[in-house]
Amino acid sequence: MSLEQQISKGIMDAMKAKDAVRLSALRNAKKYIIEAKTSGPGITELPDADVLKILSKLAKQGTDSAAIFTGQNRPDLAEEELAQVAVFQEFLPRQLSPEELTAEVKAVIAEVGATSMKEMGKVMGVASKRLAGRADGKEISDKVKELLG
Known part of the structure; x- marks a missing residue:
């Protein structure tokens, strides 16, 4: 199963489980995947390497946003961003030490x-x-x- 299919399945599972944070994160990733697919003619499914790039970019943006929110004394927003980053990291390969x-x-x-x-x-x-x-x-x-x- 490709990463794109795993994300689609994750969206359905999150809806059934009523997991709002997971659902929001995966829908956001799916949005960027769809945008990437429509950017070129005849792309029916995005290669896993491209999906990984999208997910790592979203994880990095979320981490950066959480740092900004923490600096602005908004731990509630920082927690939400970090929760979404954790969802993205489930699909990413393990980071090198x-x-x-x-x-x-x-x-x-x-x-x-x-x-x-x-x-x-x-x-x-x-x-x-x-x-x-x-x-x-x-x-x-x-x-x-x-x-x-």
Whole structure:
């Protein structure tokens, strides 16, 4: 079952369970999936990689919003955002720990043969594709700078 189908099934399950937070989060994800499908001709089902990009973007936006709400002393709104992020994370692959990220980036650096910051673009190109969905782009970039710098 594709991720898109799992999300559709999750929407139905959330309706039956009357789980408003889960229902809202999954409907929001479904909206972005439908928008992506209608952007190109003849797309009947979005590949899982594209759905993962959408879900990780929504999770990151939710986390950022929760931080803003917390800073504005609105814990009620922050809790709601974090609850929706938890729903998105159920569908995302497990995030890499800092040690795992370091090991993966070191492997990419060795594979590409990079030795200086001048080659950061080459490393980032390979690392971003390989670690998509498992690590945030900023974290990857910071780790590459640390290891090449």
